[in-house]
Amino acid sequence: xxxxxxxxxxxxxxxxxxxxxxxxxxxxxxxxxxxxxxxxxxxxxxxxxxxxxxxxxxxxxxxxxxxxxxxxxxxxxxxxxxxxxxxxxxxxxxxxxxxxxxxxxxxxxxxxxxxxxxxxxxxxxxxxxxxxxxxxxxxxxxxxxxxxxxxxxxxxxxxxxxxxxxxxxxxxxxxxxxxxxxxxxxxxxxxxxxxxxxxxxxxxxxxxxxxxxxxxxxxxxxxxxxxxxxxxxxxxxxxxxxxxxxxxxxxxxxxxxxxxxxxxxxx
Numbered sequence: 001x002x003x004x005x006x007x008x009x010x011x012x013x014x015x016x017x018x019x020x021x022x023x024x025x026x027x028x029x030x031x032x033x034x035x036x037x038x039x040x041x042x043x044x045x046x047x048x049x050x051x052x053x054x055x056x057x058x059x060x061x062x063x064x065x066x067x068x069x070x071x072x073x074x075x076x077x078x079x080x081x082x083x084x085x086x087x088x089x090x091x092x093x094x095x096x097x098x099x100x101x102x103x104x105x106x107x108x109x110x111x112x113x114x115x116x117x118x119x120x121x122x123x124x125x126x127x128x129x130x131x132x133x134x135x136x137x138x139x140x141x142x143x144x145x146x147x148x149x150x151x152x153x154x155x156x157x158x159x160x161x162x163x164x165x166x167x168x169x170x171x172x173x174x175x176x177x178x179x180x181x182x183x184x185x186x187x188x189x190x191x192x193x194x195x196x197x198x199x200x201x202x203x204x205x206x207x208x209x210x211x212x213x214x215x216x217x218x219x220x221x222x223x224x225x226x227x228x229x230x231x232x233x234x235x236x237x238x239x240x241x242x243x244x245x246x247x248x249x250x251x252x253x254x255x256x257x258x259x260x261x262x263x264x265x266x267x
Contacts, residue, residue, distance in 0.1 A: 022242040027198030030218040046080040047229040058244035065109035077190025078119035093127035
């Protein structure tokens, strides 16, 4: 009952964990939809994968490596791996990193590339750090490991851009494109750079930082003129998914559902 009360109290509050989780999911979709290239069936892998992992985690599944290893190993880049791991990392995160050992073991059991493993571990560190305080860009550099300075960290480079852009998603998008990050040919990004920048922006500043015009164009009133890898995904569907994930994070198990992930350990 205590967990349910926490979840209800947090929902709808600007800058709350629930608001930032919703913003992260929305910004992934918005950023990816804004890319100016024609899509093909090959683009559906990581987008559909994120929805699958989020739905599984909302149901209380633990994303066992024996079932999910092939999926994660088929992703094209470290950025894609981190985005697909995000729902699991969110449910496992807390301000004190109590589940860090379990997360590291899960990542190791997936047998990903070193860069993809690093991206997942770093995103978990970001999540734990941002749960310590109210939304604040100044707190994010505190999680920076050495790998962020050598150009091999997808999460580090994306987060550095978010900080430089002062949490303004439109500015961060523009700079990422100027740097050519949206190219699917770059191994570190695999076409996921804008989505990862969006995810981190949402975590840092919440929905208020995404910009009303961008939300209206790429989410609320989006009518694709080209194949859409997020077909059928609307703001209401993302809000429902975010609410379910937030409930899992807060320790709420819906009636009739089971849970195979640690719940309720939140500092």
